[in-house]
Every structure is written in C-alpha cells, then in structure tokens.
Amino acid sequence: xxxxxxxxxxxxxxxxxxxxxxxxxxxxxxxxxxxxxxxxxxxxxxxxxxxxxxxxxxxxxxxxxxxxxxxxxxxxxxxxxxxxxxxxxxxxxxxxxxxxxxxxxxxxxxxxxxx
Amino acid sequence: xxxxxxxxxxxxxxxxxxxxxxxxxxxxxxxxxxxxxxxxxxxxxxxxxxxxxxxxxxxxxxxxxxxxxxxxxxxxxxxxxxxxxxxxxxxxxxxxxxxxxxxxxxxxxxxxxxxxx
Numbered sequence: 001x002x003x004x005x006x007x008x009x010x011x012x013x014x015x016x017x018x019x020x021x022x023x024x025x026x027x028x029x030x031x032x033x034x035x036x037x038x039x040x041x042x043x044x045x046x047x048x049x050x051x052x053x054x055x056x057x058x059x060x061x062x063x064x065x066x067x068x069x070x071x072x073x074x075x076x077x078x079x080x081x082x083x084x085x086x087x088x089x090x091x092x093x094x095x096x097x098x099x100x101x102x103x104x105x106x107x108x109x110x111x112x113x114x115x
Numbered sequence: 116x117x118x119x120x121x122x123x124x125x126x127x128x129x130x131x132x133x134x135x136x137x138x139x140x141x142x143x144x145x146x147x148x149x150x151x152x153x154x155x156x157x158x159x160x161x162x163x164x165x166x167x168x169x170x171x172x173x174x175x176x177x178x179x180x181x182x183x184x185x186x187x188x189x190x191x192x193x194x195x196x197x198x199x200x201x202x203x204x205x206x207x208x209x210x211x212x213x214x215x216x217x218x219x220x221x222x223x224x225x226x227x228x229x230x231x232x
Contacts, residue, residue: 003159031218042119042206042222043160056219089158095218100167102210103150104220106160 002026004107006092012113013082021077021110025094032075033104034067035091043091049075050097082114118142119207119223127229128197135182136192136226138207144168146213149190150220151181154204163205166190194228202230 005024013019025032031050035043045059049069057067064082069075079086089111093104120139128134140149151163166174166181174181182191194201204227208220 033218033220035220040224042208042224043220045219045221048218050218059219091160093160097218101148101165102218103162103165105162106152108157108159 004092004094004105006090006107006110008110009108010111010113012115014115015082015084017082017114019079019082019112021079021090021112023075023077023092023107025073025075025092026105029094029096029105030072031095031097031102031104032069033093033095034075034077035093037089037091037109039088046077046090079112082112084114087112087114117223118211118221119209121207121223121226123226124224125227125229127231129231130199131196133193133195134197134201134228136194136205136207136228138190138192138223140188140190140207140209142188142209142211144211148210149181149183150208150210151179151190151192152206152208152222153201154206154225156203160206164192197230199230199232202228204228 007022033048034046037043048056051072064080067077089109091109093106095104147168149166153161164176164179166183178195180193204225206225208222
C-alpha cells in the first residue's frame with residue numbers, strides 16, 4: 001500500500017514569509033508525528049497528533065510553528081515569519097498505535113530552505 | 116546529558132562482514148523502547164528493529180539483531196553479512212515510558228555506514 005507522502009518535496013522561501021507543509025499519512029493510521037532534521041543531526045520531535053487533536057506539542061520551538069489535522073488524516077505544518085534557522089528537512093510519520101512496538105513510518109520529508 | 120549517544124560518526128566495512136553500530140541511552144524510566152532506523156540517501160527513515168525494556172530476549176529481524184545490555188544502557192545494532200545496499204545513515208532512537216501515551220522518539224546523531232565492495 002501507499003506510504004506516508006509529503007508535499008512539496010522541496011520548498012524555497014524568503015525570510016519572513018509564511019509556508020505550509022503537508023503530510024498524508026498511511027491510510028488507517030491514527031497517530032501522526034512531525035519531526036525536524038537539521039543537517040548532520042537526527043530527527044527532532046515537534047508535535048504528535050492522535051486523531052484530530054495535538055496530544056503533545058512540546059517540541060514546537062516557538063509560536064511561529066503551528067500544525068493542524070482537522071479531519072484526523074492529512075496534517076499541515078504551518079510556519080509563520082520564517083527565519084533562516086528554520087531551514088531543515090521536515091519529516092512526517094504515522095503509526096497504528098495498536099501494538100506494543102508502535103513503530104513510526106516516515107515519509108520522504110520536505111526540504112525547507114529559507115533564504 | 117544526551118539521551119541517545121552514537122559515538123561512531125562514520126564506519127567503513129568490507130562487504131559480507133558483520134558490523135556493530137553502537138548506541139547508549141539515558142533514561143530513568145523503567146519502561147521504554149529502543150528503535151533503530153536506516154536513512155538511505157533518499158532521505159526516508161526505514162524502521163529496522165525494536166527492543167522493549169522488559170524484553171528478555173535480544174530482538175532479531177533477518178540480518179539485523181540488537182545487542183541489548185540493560186545494565187550498561189546500551190542497544191547496539193548488529194548487521195550480519197553486510198551488503199552494498201546497507202550503506203546509509205543509521206539512527207538509534209528511544210521512546211521513554213510505555214508504548215501508549217508516550218509517543219515521541221528521541222534520536223541520536225547517527226552513524227554513516229559505508230560498505231566497501
């Protein structure tokens with residue numbers, strides 16, 4: 001079946017602009033996660049959704065970052081007033097949450113470049 | 116303190132040899148899970164293997180096995196009979212707390228594995 005998809009694959013924007021990154025999870029997966037991966041680092045947790053609600057947003061760096069999942073499927077990560085430090089690969093993952101392992105399945109990521 | 120430490124930034128291994136990628140972790144929780152992911156140059160994270168803190172046996176999945184030493188807080192990944200397609204970044208990650216309700220993964224900085232023909 002189809003895996004996690006993310007659009008766009010690449011996004012170049014100017015400092016101060018607003019961007020939206022989209023994630024389409026695996027069908028039937030109730031949990032959705034956003035991570036950010038800077039160059040040479042491992043992914044860093046941003047936010048986790050269970051259904052439509054954000055169950056844990058402790059990783060969002062500041063109030064310029066916001067994410068929604070209005071129908072419990074597709075999610076959008078929104079970044080206002082982008083800064084050069086926001087440049088990174090934004091990874092989305094989903095999981096079934098019905099097993100002890102509860103492994104997360106990742107998408108290919110969106111590479112965000114802020115000029 | 117780092118929650119996940121991977122001390123090998125890069126490794127070169129001859130094809131068909133076994134390789135061990137090191138991972139140590141730090142947590143005060145009794146219940147936790149340890150994961151290994153592979154990230155090829157395409158960028159997608161691929162789940163390899165999982166070890167729960169209460170699992171008595173070391174996890175195995177095909178050519179992958181996890182050498183879990185709880186007292187030392189280490190969870191090393193062993194890849195047997197390495198193949199050229201194993202060349203990638205490898206990340207160790209931890210979920211603190213039980214599976215449900217503690218969802219976020221904390222990742223290490225990764226090890227870049229290169230298999231030499």
